[in-house]
Amino acid sequence: MQVTTLTGLAGTQRVAALGGESFEQAFHDYQPGLYTYLLRMIGNPDDAYDLALASFEKAYRAWSRAPSGVELKPWLYRIATNTCLDELRRRKLVRWLPWDGFVQWFHPSQVAPENPEREVVRGEQTELVRRAMDQLPERYRACLVLRECEELSCEEIADVLGMTRGAVKTTLFRARERLRKVYEAMGGEALDG
Amino acid sequence: MAERHPAERERTRLSAYRDGELDLAERQEVAAHLRTCAACQRVLCDYTHLGNALREQVPVAPLAAMRVDLRLRLHVPRRQPWPVRLLPRLGATASALLALLAVATLGGLPMGQPLGPFGAQLGVPVTASLRLPLPGLAQPAATQPSRSAASARCAQPLPGVAAATAQRPEVQAALGCATDAPRVLGLVSQPFERGTLLRRSDTREVYALTSDGRWRQYADPGPSPQPVSLSLGGDPAELSVWFWRVWSERPDLPPLLGRVAGSHQQFQGLVQTYERGAALWDASGLMYVLVDSGQSLFYADQRGGQPGRGEAPPPRPTLEAVRPSAGVPI
Numbered sequence: 001m002q003v004t005t006l007t008g009l010a011g012t013q014r015v016a017a018l019g020g021e022s023f024e025q026a027f028h029d030y031q032p033g034l035y036t037y038l039l040r041m042i043g044n045p046d047d048a049y050d051l052a053l054a055s056f057e058k059a060y061r062a063w064s065r066a067p068s069g070v071e072l073k074p075w076l077y078r079i080a081t082n083t084c085l086d087e088l089r090r091r092k093l094v095r096w097l098p099w100d101g102f103v104q105w106f107h108p109s110q111v112a113p114e115n116p117e118r119e120v121v122r123g124e125q126t127e128l129v130r131r132a133m134d135q136l137p138e139r140y141r142a143c144l145v146l147r148e149c150e151e152l153s154c155e156e157i158a159d160v161l162g163m164t165r166g167a168v169k170t171t172l173f174r175a176r177e178r179l180r181k182v183y184e185a186m187g188g189e190a191l192d193g
Numbered sequence: 194m195a196e197r198h199p200a201e202r203e204r205t206r207l208s209a210y211r212d213g214e215l216d217l218a219e220r221q222e223v224a225a226h227l228r229t230c231a232a233c234q235r236v237l238c239d240y241t242h243l244g245n246a247l248r249e250q251v252p253v254a255p256l257a258a259m260r261v262d263l264r265l266r267l268h269v270p271r272r273q274p275w276p277v278r279l280l281p282r283l284g285a286t287a288s289a290l291l292a293l294l295a296v297a298t299l300g301g302l303p304m305g306q307p308l309g310p311f312g313a314q315l316g317v318p319v320t321a322s323l324r325l326p327l328p329g330l331a332q333p334a335a336t337q338p339s340r341s342a343a344s345a346r347c348a349q350p351l352p353g354v355a356a357a358t359a360q361r362p363e364v365q366a367a368l369g370c371a372t373d374a375p376r377v378l379g380l381v382s383q384p385f386e387r388g389t390l391l392r393r394s395d396t397r398e399v400y401a402l403t404s405d406g407r408w409r410q411y412a413d414p415g416p417s418p419q420p421v422s423l424s425l426g427g428d429p430a431e432l433s434v435w436f437w438r439v440w441s442e443r444p445d446l447p448p449l450l451g452r453v454a455g456s457h458q459q460f461q462g463l464v465q466t467y468e469r470g471a472a473l474w475d476a477s478g479l480m481y482v483l484v485d486s487g488q489s490l491f492y493a494d495q496r497g498g499q500p501g502r503g504e505a506p507p508p509r510p511t512l513e514a515v516r517p518s519a520g521v522p523i
Binding site for chain 2: 040052057060125130133144147148170172173179180183
């Protein structure tokens with residue numbers, strides 16, 4: 001099997017930066033997370049793929065210029081977030097795209113359930129939560145996804161989004177409240193774990 | 194009217210509690226309250242379950258494909274911002290206007306008079322080198338565009354072609370200008386005793402590149418409908434399913450290429466059309482240059498990929514190593 005490496009591209013950027021981690025290693029470690037983050041943000045698998053590619057391209061080109069001591073994960077997520085928000089602004093999207101990809105790819109019927117009825121209900125609830133996410137402002141959405149799905153700390157989210165830690169905590173609270181209300185307004189039933 | 198419990202302040206603390214953002218004393222206080230307050234438990238449950246719903250069933254990212262695509266993107270030259278792109282044109286336009294003004298003012302050329310070719314009207318001698326025939330061209334030299342005119346409308350060449358041109362200017366002379374931007378396509382290649390078979394996905398053509406520096410083109414009849422397990426003459430490598438049909442339907446191919454010399458490789462790649470040929474570049478770093486006259490050239494991009502685990506390194510011919518035999522004028 002042929003292995004394609006990324007680091008043989010430009011000698012000056014082959015130098016390990018960002019705490020000694022190579023770009024190759026960073027791509028390997030963060031590509032799945034960054035892709036799923038962007039998928040959750042934009043809701044469309046093709047767009048998420050393109051945005052992830054664009055994000056890694058920017059990261060690669062900025063690799064040797066990254067400030068010393070910068071934390072890799074927030075740095076990469078900041079690039080991805082800005083790439084995503086720029087794209088949405090470019091398209092003049094007021095609202096988030098629907099989560100068609102999830103519905104199409106991960107229909108509950110594709111999962112072997114222990115309790116079929118319960119799994120169907122749960123799948124519907126999950127889908128409704130995702131539709132409710134469509135209604136949230138982009139900052140709220142980014143905050144929630146970074147915290148709940150990517151498990152970034154409030155400090156890291158602040159770094160990614162260019163906010164203070166206090167502002168992140170407030171935004172997270174407001175995002176949860178808004179999501180709760182929208183979910184209930186859409187007829188969402190009590191979520192079970 | 195007082196807000197119903199939990200009020201916004203308490204809900205804010207519950208959100209921070211979930212995120213681990215409270216100090217020890219606050220955390221203990223909230224935990225103690227939660228043991229006795231059903232309303233707060235409900236809010237915290239909602240936060241937790243909404244978060245869990247967001248996390249569910251995450252797709253797996255297509256790591257291998259993205260790696261190849263990223264590598265391709267990093268090899269395609271970025272488009273310059275429009276002010277940078279326009280600068281040369283603006284400069285040329287301004288120079289021409291200034292020259293016209295100078296001649297009209299100093300030479301007495303009446304304004305508004307139709308102008309012929311600049312060289313003739315303004316008495317500017319055309320540099321002899323611009324009219325020199327380029328080597329290896331089939332067309333009469335008089336019909337060839339000048340280097341300056343050609344380079345003015347050239348698209349940015351593939352990096353591999355640019356590197357080849359730097360080493361051997363006759364490559365550009367044979368190919369001419371790039372006429373479009375590089376496009377992504379799928380490539381399948383397989384080495385033989387006396388050359389390589391190459392299939393491109395966009396036009397479904399198969400090329401036979403032979404070690405004498407020539408190439409032939411075949412229409413791709415498609416892959417074999419059945420899995421093929423064919424060992425040619427006891428070779429360890431098998432003929433790729435992609436080439437089985439063209440191999441069996443074109444009797445000139447077996448004597449032309451000889452036996453299979455290695456397993457097939459399948460890559461995404463880039464193709465770029467030139468005035469007199471095309472260049473194909475695969476993600477492993479191999480560049481194939483096909484000139485309309487029937488000449489071919491291939492070489493390894495030195496920045497290319499690495500061989501896979503457990504495999505012998507594939508031959509990495511340099512430009513000089515694969516120079517066609519003497520007498521082929523490329």
